Amino acid sequence: MKRSEIVLKEIEARRNQRKGIANFEAYLHTINDIHKKLTCIHIAGTNGKGSTLNDIRSVLQLAGYRVATFTSPYLETHYDRIRINDEFISEESFLNYYDTYHQGWYEYGLSAFEIDTVIAFLYFNEQKADICLIEAGIGGRLDCTNVITPLLSVITNIGMDHMEYLGATRCAIAWQKGGIIKENIPAVIGEKNPEAVNVLTDICQKQSSPYVFTGPIIDPLLKNQELHFTYDNERYILTQPAYYQGENCACAIEALKILKEVYHYEIPKEILQEGLKAASWKGRFETVWEKPLIIIDGAHNEDGIRALCKTLETMGSVRILFSALKDKETNAMLEILCASGNDVTVTEFDFYRCKKAVDLAGEHPVNIEPDYQKAIQAATKSIDTPLIITGSLYFISEVRAYLKQLSASNNR
Numbered sequence: 001m002k003r004s005e006i007v008l009k010e011i012e013a014r015r016n017q018r019k020g021i022a023n024f025e026a027y028l029h030t031i032n033d034i035h036k037k038l039t040c041i042h043i044a045g046t047n048g049k050g051s052t053l054n055d056i057r058s059v060l061q062l063a064g065y066r067v068a069t070f071t072s073p074y075l076e077t078h079y080d081r082i083r084i085n086d087e088f089i090s091e092e093s094f095l096n097y098y099d100t101y102h103q104g105w106y107e108y109g110l111s112a113f114e115i116d117t118v119i120a121f122l123y124f125n126e127q128k129a130d131i132c133l134i135e136a137g138i139g140g141r142l143d144c145t146n147v148i149t150p151l152l153s154v155i156t157n158i159g160m161d162h163m164e165y166l167g168a169t170r171c172a173i174a175w176q177k178g179g180i181i182k183e184n185i186p187a188v189i190g191e192k193n194p195e196a197v198n199v200l201t202d203i204c205q206k207q208s209s210p211y212v213f214t215g216p217i218i219d220p221l222l223k224n225q226e227l228h229f230t231y232d233n234e235r236y237i238l239t240q241p242a243y244y245q246g247e248n249c250a251c252a253i254e255a256l257k258i259l260k261e262v263y264h265y266e267i268p269k270e271i272l273q274e275g276l277k278a279a280s281w282k283g284r285f286e287t288v289w290e291k292p293l294i295i296i297d298g299a300h301n302e303d304g305i306r307a308l309c310k311t312l313e314t315m316g317s318v319r320i321l322f323s324a325l326k327d328k329e330t331n332a333m334l335e336i337l338c339a340s341g342n343d344v345t346v347t348e349f350d351f352y353r354c355k356k357a358v359d360l361a362g363e364h365p366v367n368i369e370p371d372y373q374k375a376i377q378a379a380t381k382s383i384d385t386p387l388i389i390t391g392s393l394y395f396i397s398e399v400r401a402y403l404k405q406l407s408a409s410n411n412r
Contacts, residue, residue: 004091007098008078017111024144027108027118031101034121038068040132040148041255044140044177045156045190047304048248051240051281052156052190053133055252059275060131060259061085063267068129070120070145072113072137075283075397082120084127089119097122113137114144139166141179152186152258153209156251158196159303160329174199186258187211190251212258214250217243222314225287234269237277242285242297244307249276283396285311288403292379293386296400298393300324305333308390309340318386320344321375323395324360325353333391334364342388347372349395373402380406 028035041056043049050071060067067085074081082089097119105115124132136143139162158174166176174196181187187209189200197213204211218230220243227238229246231253238245256272259265283298299308312318320342324330337344345367348357357370369375376399379387389399
């Protein structure tokens with residue numbers, strides 16, 4: 001086993017360490033509060049955080065800024081969550097930070113996610129990033145990324161996910177997500193549910209934080225693997241052909257508007273439109289195979305599945321392959337998938353939190369194939385019906401790697 005693999009295994013074994021944000025801040029103080037030297041945007045929400053972040057990144061990078069991004073979970077490699085101008089941190093840099101700082105991490109009992117956050121802060125400082133786009137992990141209020149003081153806060157939406165940590169209602173979850181809203185700092189909010197909106201509005205008002213809610217997406221049209229829509233009287237084209245990407249893009253547009261109008265970032269109109277069109281976020285309605293058409297989408301909760309099915313309505317008949325984690329509302333997710341009228345197969349993958357296919361199926365009218373590779377191989381033998389692979393982001397990550405391997409072997 002390579003040394004890098006040993007180090008990553010050691011770090012990932014610390015997933016469930018939880019000593020709280022005060023302990024994390026105490027550790028950061030020992031390394032000169034490096035987070036306070038960064039210029040940041042903070043992004044929280046149930047779904048769409050990564051896509052919104054990537055839309056902002058694409059525009060700012062095209063405008064000539066050096067843009068750092070911190071996202072989770074990783075899709076291709078552990079290193080892809082920490083990037084500069086969409087380039088992953090190198091294995092060498094990651095190991096250098098480990099060698100220099102790991103004793104302090106263990107002394108303070110930092111979790112795997114906190115360690116990645118520290119490495120991101122160190123790397124972004126060293127790389128002299130102009131702006132850092134930081135995605136919150138679970139929640140926001142108590143998330144370790146909430147140590148930063150950003151230029152603005154973005155909350156994409158509020159959904160029923162991670163209830164064991166965030167609460168059992170949208171209002172409770174909105175209060176947790178809204179914890180990233182800071183005093184006198186602008187906020188962009190994409191949520192539409194009235195109860196959650198009231199919670200977020202109340203937080204903004206108490207914090208004297210100027211806030212804007214995203215407006216409606218007008219005349220959305222899926223055409224030639226693109227999404228066309230109007231927002232705030234301007235027409236946009238995305239090469240991410242899913243309706244929900246329009247909503248995520250609205251959050252990005254409002255955030256970029258604040259950067260331009262409040263903080264005087266230079267973002268010409270043509271750069272905004274070109275940057276949004278150029279943005280693509282792997283694992284979100286991503287075409288990974290042409291014949292047959294195979295699309296992967298990390299819809300890992302009820303709201304995500306509902307948003308996915310809205311786009312599937314435009315595609316005619318499809319096959320769906322689905323896997324999820326034990327702690328998700330899988331019955332509600334499967335009810336939506338089955339109601340779409342498409343052929344649904346449930347499966348499983350090698351992950352300690354994965355729900356077994358037979359348990360996932362329950363009483364739902366679905367096919368059961370525990371071996372997801374067999375299900376995919378069967379699907380590739382017929383080009384008539386598209387295959388949509390969805391569910392856990394961990395599942396999507398594994399499937400994506402497998403399909404790349406399968407494609408490479410087929411092309412030999």
